[in-house]
Amino acid sequence: LPEIALAGRSNVGKSSFINRLINRKNLARTSSKPGKTQTINFYLLNDAFYFVDVPGYGYAKVSKKEREKWGKMMEEYFALRDTLKATALIIDSRHEPTELDQIMYDFLKYYELPVLVIATKIDKVAKGKRQKHLQQVIQTLELEDTDVVIPFSAETGEGKEEAWQQMKDYIQ
Ligand code: GDP
Numbered sequence: 001l002p003e004i005a006l007a008g009r010s011n012v013g014k015s016s017f018i019n020r021l022i023n024r025k026n027l028a029r030t031s032s033k034p035g036k037t038q039t040i041n042f043y044l045l046n047d048a049f050y051f052v053d054v055p056g057y058g059y060a061k062v063s064k065k066e067r068e069k070w071g072k073m074m075e076e077y078f079a080l081r082d083t084l085k086a087t088a089l090i091i092d093s094r095h096e097p098t099e100l101d102q103i104m105y106d107f108l109k110y111y112e113l114p115v116l117v118i119a120t121k122i123d124k125v126a127k128g129k130r131q132k133h134l135q136q137v138i139q140t141l142e143l144e145d146t147d148v149v150i151p152f153s154a155e156t157g158e159g160k161e162e163a164w165q166q167m168k169d170y171i172q
Contacts (some may be wrong), residue, residue, distance in 0.1 A: 002171040003042075004116075007108065009100050013120040016154035017090055018051060019041060020133045021119045021163065040077055049171045052077070052084070078111050085171035086114045088163075093119035093151060094134050097140045105141045115147045116166055123153040139159030 008014045019025060022045060041053040052072060087108045091101050108115050109172070117137060125133050130151060137149055148166055152159035 001044075001083065002046065002085045003052050004085060004167055004170060005052045005054055005078075005087040005108075005113075006090065007054050007104050008088060009098070009104075011122070012090050012092050013154055014053065014090050017088075017118060017120060017152065018053075019162060020154040020157060021045070034090055038159060049085075049167070052087075055167065074107070077160065084111075085117060085151075086167070087119055088116045088167075089114070090118045090120055092138065093122045093130075093137070094124050096136050105143075109144070114141070114170060116163070116170070117143065117147060117149040118152045119149055120152045120154060122151040122158060123155045126172070 006014060006018070037053065038095065043053065044052040045051055054077065089101070089105060091097050095123060097105075105117075107117060119134060119137055122130065134149055134151060137143070145147065150159045150162050150166065152163060
């Protein structure tokens with residue numbers, strides 16, 4: 001089955017994103033404890049594709065050894081993986097993308113994968129400021145024309161249909 005990798009710094013709303021897509025409360029566990037996931041988790045969606053939840057990245061406090069272990073795991077997964085069709089990068093739409101978001105975006109682009117940016121928690125951004133925030137995402141990450149940004153809210157479900165549509169296109 002095709003795969004779509006799912007990346008994002010911890011606590012950004014990854015589990016909430018998955019849960020909203022499939023209308024469950026707890027399939028993907030949510031936790032407020034950063035850095036819990038240190039393995040690659042696979043979630044089967046609609047028997048159509050796998051979401052591959054790659055572990056959170058860039059904890060300032062982890063040791064060099066831990067970071068190296070993470071890098072090795074990521075490379076092993078990403079290198080020469082022809083089932084991997086695209087990646088979704090979850091970012092917090094309330095703030096300008098962080099340096100860690102930037103690093104992750106560049107990492108994904110290194111593998112020449114299309115990146116679907118999910119600008120989540122959009123319900124927390126005032127209507128009049130949304131366009132500006134989304135524009136900032138495009139500029140800060142220097143998104144390529146083929147990349148897509150979707151404003152999303154796990155709270156309200158905004159962006160859900162668009163996200164599904166985009167992912168269906170990727171796994172065709
Ligand atoms: P993860 O660690 O990336 O899996 O993050 P979680 O899905 O556990 O979410 C972290 C926190 O952000 C939780 O308290 C969620 O309720 C909250 N959250 C996630 N998505 C949204 C959203 O779209 N809107 C709002 N307002 N809160 C969200």
